[in-house]
Amino acid sequence: MSGMLKLMAEDEADLDIIGAAVQDALVRVGEISVDRKARRFTAMLNRFRWESAGERGPYERVRAALSFDGVMGVKSKRVRQDIDDALASVLSVTFEADAEPPSGTVRIVLAGGGEIAVAVECLDAVLVDIGPVWPTPRRPDHERG
Template identity: 75%
Template sequence: IGAAVQDAIVRVGEISFDKKARRFTIMLNRFRWETAGEKGPYERVRSALSFEGVLGVKSRRVRADIDEALASLLSIGFIPEEEPPGGVVRLLLAGGGEIAVDVECLDVVLIDMGPTWSTPRRPDHEQSG
C-alpha cells in the first residue's frame, strides 16, 4: 500500500480521525504507479486510505488550521511495538510534516473511489534533489 500511495496529493481538510469508530481516514489523489510506464501515459485517481483499530493520532508540521492546504505523501512506515501486533504507522509528508497513527494492529484499506484522469508528469524525486 505504501508504494501505491507514494506521491499522493492530500488536502489537509480531508484527513479525519473518528475517535468513537477508532478510524483514521485520508482522502487523496494518488498517482497510479501500477500503470505508469517510463514515458506515460500517467494517471491519478481519487482514493480513500483508512486505518481501523486506531488508538490515537499525533501530527507534526501539518497545517490543520488550513483545510485547503495541500501536502504530498512521501512514504508510509510501520514501527511495531515490543508486544505484537500493535505499533505506530508513520506517514511522512513533503516539507517535513508527519502523522503518527497509533494502532492496536495493522488494519489498513486503500480503495479507489472513482474514474482516473490523466496527468502530464510522473513524480520524480531525483529532480527535486
C-alpha cells in the same frame, strides 16, 4: 473503470505494498479525518497510478481512500491543520511495532517534513480506489541528491 486497486494490510510487508501505491499521492489536510467512536483514521487521496505509468506516460491520478482501523490516537507534526486546503505529498507509509506487538504506530511522512503518526492496536489498513481517474501531465520526480 478497470485496474482499480483495493489493497489490505495486516503486516509490514502488506503495508509496504500500500506505501508504494500511495507514494506521491496528494492529500488535502481537510480530507484527513479521525472517527474517534469508530476508531478509524481516513485520508482521501489523489493517488498517482504507479502501476499503470510507463516511462513516458500516459500518467494518471485516481481518487482513493486510505484508512486504518483500531486507532488509539493520532499525532501530527509540521502539518498545517488550520488550512483545510493545504496540500501535501505522501513520501512514505511505514509501520513500527511496539515492544509488545501487534500494536504499533503507522507513520505517514509528507514532503516538507510533515508527519502523521497513527497509533493502532494492530495493523489493519485498507487502500481503495474510488474513482474517478484523470490524466496528469507529469510523473512525480524522485531525483535525490
